[in-house]
Amino acid sequence: MHLDVVLLSRLQFALTLMFHYIFPPLTIGLGLLMVIIEWLWLHTKDTFYKSMALFWTKLFAINFAMGVATGLVMEFQFGTNWATYSRFVGDIFGSALAAEAIFAFFLESGFLAVLVFGWDRVSPKMHFFSTCMVATGSLFSSIWITIANSWQQTPAGYHIVKSASGFWRAEVTDFWAMCFNPSMVHRMLHVWLGCFILGAFFALSIGAYYVIKKEHTRFAHTTVKIALIYAAISSVAMLVSGHFQAEAVSVNQPAKLAAFEGHYETGTGGTCLYAFGWPDDKSKTVKYGLSAPGMLSFLVHHNFTQPVNGLDKFKAEDRPPVFIPFQSYHLMIMLGMAFIGVSLLGLVLLKLNRLFEQKWLMWIYVVSVLGAYTANESGWVAAEVGRQPWVVYGLLRTKDGVSHSVTGEQVLTSMIMFAIVYSFLFIVWVMVMNARIIAGPPLMEDLAQDDAKIAPESKKGIRQFWAMVGRLLERGPASLSETWRGPAPTMSGSETESKSDTKSGQAEDKAAGEKSNLSGEDNNQEAKP
Amino acid sequence: MFTAEYSMNLAWFILLGILLTGYGVLDGFDLGVGILHPVAKTDEERRIIINSIGPLWDGNEVWLVxxxxxxxxxxxxxxxxxxxxxxxxxMIILFALIFRAVSIEFRSKHKAVIWRQFWDGCFFLSSISATFLFGYIVGQLFLGLPIDAQLELHKEKMSFIELYPVVTGLLAIATCAMHGSIFLYLKTEGELQERIHNWMWHTYGIFIMVYIMTTIFTLTQIPSATANLTRYPWLWSVVMVNVLAIGNIPRAVFLKRPGYAFLSSIATIAALAALFGIAIFPNFIVSSIDPGLSLNIYNSAASKGTLKTMLLIAVLGLPFVISYTVIVYWVFHGKVKLGKFSY
Incomplete structure (x- = not known):
């Protein structure tokens, strides 16, 4: 049996990428929301905001772990399935990936630990700083990966040469031109806004669900308010960004625009803009469509009569498929319009003080998060399928990018495995998220109690950090060793009561460490690695 | 041959070595913790073991990325x-790493015994299989791959039943288990720590056996592995460091100085990684069909411009990376305490 390696690799890439892209946009969108909430907490000192931040942290952590796990697959897959492509773009694409890892991933994953596990270990300011760092890290990461993708769409700052190993490849001639390639800035803003919309509607959906269930009222109302403002700003900004993005496509990748609009024949006179329809490759027309005559011409040429180039202006082998780009592009636009509608409507009702009585609207908000996921995914589908048949636009065809030493059987096996594993993970992910949402935010009384148990000075802040550095300089690595020993013998009296609560036990522990430190009675020579 | 023109290529060979060593040293202990975690008897012990790496594992995995x-x-x-x-x-490594990540994350989300046992099983199997395969791939690279003139793998000539990669795979498991056990000893207390203390000796014994086996195998079967040592005799110092570090582990454990034992096992892994680098230098992938077709640091590098830009990125980025790592390890150092935010 002959299996098509190219087709299977493409399917596998689409499957793994679309699954991966469920997670990062949410962590980017939620990251910003968490920064806002923690900022409110720091400024109002109201424990309520801490309970909000804690709730989002838990959901964030689950999504982050899924994002890391599925993201590694993407990075490996360029090499495993697309070896020829990797050789061709390594000089450029590889550097963006490596920069992403060095500048973004370390920042994100390091401070994520403090964000998730550090609540009772670091001071509120230090925690807020960590949250900001995680959010910044996720934005950095999206910058580099968008640079890499945009370069594939609109290559710039390169020349094609034969490498020492005898393969043709693109090499960087101008690093900044490569980074700020023609489509990068608009795509970046578009991607970010997509993430923010997802974060906003995710929060909105949970808040609205609690409103309907009449649970956690204060949490629900505050969340809906913050999320509505967040959603409205990002959705309206998205309209502007979407316009520029489409304009950029019309200049940089006219064949893609023609595919988006199902524009088969250039014809004469103004080109119409479809709201929806059913493109038919055989008759080369869009059936059952609703269109605004001359509108596409207006958007591209700023007049209603000059035709826009159709697919017939491109060589047959350079034409992208039409059906998938058309439908996913239009689905994305319709959803985008709906986001603007429901978020502005919500703001008006909020102003009139009648928002929380509108149960039907709350139900719309609950399901709206699915729309936000769909819009993010379909936008990428449109962008990537619309780039076909090229993997690097105008330079390397997708069919030529594949690995030669990999067989169809191998790819089929791995793809089936991915399908099984990912379906399973998807179900577990939904279950775990659902359990978290049903459990709701932590009670404020509990938080207040927990807080009372931990002495604020035991939490690590910037001062403690410098104190540690000072001790290290003064007394060498031995100063780090106290914490490896457990409670110091002098503190054994307080041991019994501290055992009842692990956290205060830890506080005692640190205090013990500090104490023996000050008195200089330390005779332990163990070094902390 | 090597000239100043290729200094950037050499710098990147070394930097890649540093990254790989960083991954081995850091993810080495958390893979080891995964391999050893069936040692735990109760759910609480399991939680302590998982939480010892809870905040750290994903930062460690970033080194691989x-x-x-x-x-x-x-x-x-x-x-x-x-x-x-x-x-x-x-692909199997990827599945293993996915399952590792999610089993740490999902395990704590339900109390049901079967749920926890399932994720515990996943955690163990994924840790051990990922470790084995990393070692296996290194072993294959020692042997070389059937690379043809088109610089593609010649599948028909590939033999999958070589013994050597299996031995290096076992060495990887033994090394990580030992490294992980010392780490766990540092992070635990009481009865669990006692048990881990025994496991430190067990894993060390296994490590020594597999290490000697691998050394004999390498010296007798793969003559090319020592060619660079003959050419640059000062490299024997790496071998010395390796042997001394391995010897210092039982000494430090016996003297009840686990901190030094951990430093020694870090040095052991770093020296093993360095020896791997020395053995293959200047090649990355040796062609077993014709050594002339091997991919080395000269014929497979990116353009000079990219190497330079990347070096700049690394020089700018590494101080930050190190400071994040220091901050995070500082915040989470000390014995594991199960709290509200633990897994």
């Missing part, structure tokens, strides 16, 4: 060839 990204950028041909040649191995 960075290694792969840097290899892609600095030596695209090696990345392309190695990753496509080891397709099946890497």
């Amino acid at each position: 960075t290694f792969a990204g840097a290899l892609f950028a600095a030596f695209p041909d090696v990345y392309a060839l190695a990753f496509s040649s080891f397709y099946t191995n890497l």
Whole structure:
């Protein structure tokens, strides 16, 4: 049996990428929301905001772990399935990936630990700083990966040469031109806004669900308010960004625009803009469509009569498929319009003080998060399928990018495995998220109690950090060793009561460490690695 | 041969080595913790073991991500060839790493025994299989791959039943288990720590046996592995460091100085990684068909400009990376205490 390696690799890439892209946009969108909430907490000192931040942290952590796990697959897959492509773009694409890892991933994953596990270990300011760092890290990461993708769409700052190993490849001639390639800035803003919309509607959906269930009222109302403002700003900004993005496509990748609009024949006179329809490759027309005559011409040429180039202006082998780009592009636009509608409507009702009585609207908000996921995914589908048949636009065809030493059987096996594993993970992910949402935010009384148990000075802040550095300089690595020993013998009296609560036990522990430190009675020579 | 013209290529060979060592040292202990975690008897003990790496594992895995990204950028041909040649191995590693990540994350989300047992099983199996396959791939690279004139893997000539990669795979498991046990000893207390203390000796004994076996195998079967040692005799110092570090582990454990034992096992892993680098230098992938077709640091590198830009990125980025790592390890150092935010 002959299996098509190219087709299977493409399917596998689409499957793994679309699954991966469920997670990062949410962590980017939620990251910003968490920064806002923690900022409110720091400024109002109201424990309520801490309970909000804690709730989002838990959901964030689950999504982050899924994002890391599925993201590694993407990075490996360029090499495993697309070896020829990797050789061709390594000089450029590889550097963006490596920069992403060095500048973004370390920042994100390091401070994520403090964000998730550090609540009772670091001071509120230090925690807020960590949250900001995680959010910044996720934005950095999206910058580099968008640079890499945009370069594939609109290559710039390169020349094609034969490498020492005898393969043709693109090499960087101008690093900044490569980074700020023609489509990068608009795509970046578009991607970010997509993430923010997802974060906003995710929060909105949970808040609205609690409103309907009449649970956690204060949490629900505050969340809906913050999320509505967040959603409205990002959705309206998205309209502007979407316009520029489409304009950029019309200049940089006219064949893609023609595919988006199902524009088969250039014809004469103004080109119409479809709201929806059913493109038919055989008759080369869009059936059952609703269109605004001359509108596409207006958007591209700023007049209603000059035709826009159709697919017939491109060589047959350079034409992208039409059906998938058309439908996913239009689905994305319709959803985008709906986001603007429901978020502005919500703001008006909020102003009139009648928002929380509108149960039907709350139900719309609950399901709206699915729309936000769909819009993010379909936008990428449109962008990537619309780039076909090229993997690097105008330079390397997708069919030529594949690995030669990999067989169809191998790819089929791995793809089936991915399908099984990912379906399973998807179900577990939904279950775990659902359990978290049903459990709701932590009670404020509990938080207040927990807080009372931990002495604020035991939490690590910037001062403690410098104190540690000072001790290290003064007394060498031995100063780090106290914490490896457990409670110091002098503190054994307080041991019994501290055992009842692990956290205060830890506080005692640190205090013990500090104490023996000050008195200089330390005779332990163990070094902390 | 090596000239000043290629200093950037050498710098990247060394930097990749540093990244790989960083991954081995850091993820080494958390893979080891995964391999050892069936030692725990109660759910609480399991939680302590998982939480010892809870905040750290994903930062550790970033070293692998960075290694792969840097290899892609600095030596695209090696990345392309190695990753496509080891397709099946890497796919299994990916599945293992996915399951590892999610089993740590999901395990704590339900109390049901069967739920926890399932994720515990996943955690153990994924840790051990990922470790084995990393070692297996290194062993294959020692042996070389059947690379033809088109710089593609010649599948028909590939033999999958070599013994050597299996031995290196076992060595990887033994090393990580030992490294992980010392780490766990540092992070635990009481009865669990006592049990781990025994496991430190067990894993060390196994490590020594597999290490000697691998050494004999390497010296007798793969003559090319020592060629660089003969050419540059000062490299014997790495071998010395390796032997001394291995010897210092039982000494430090016996003297009840686990901190030094951990430093020694870090040195052991770093020296093993360095020996791997020395054995293959200046090649990345040796062609077993014709050594002239091997991919080395000269013929498979990215353009000079990219190597330079990337070096700048690394020089700018590494101080930050090190400071994040220091901050995070500082915040979480000390014995594991189960709290509200633990897994």
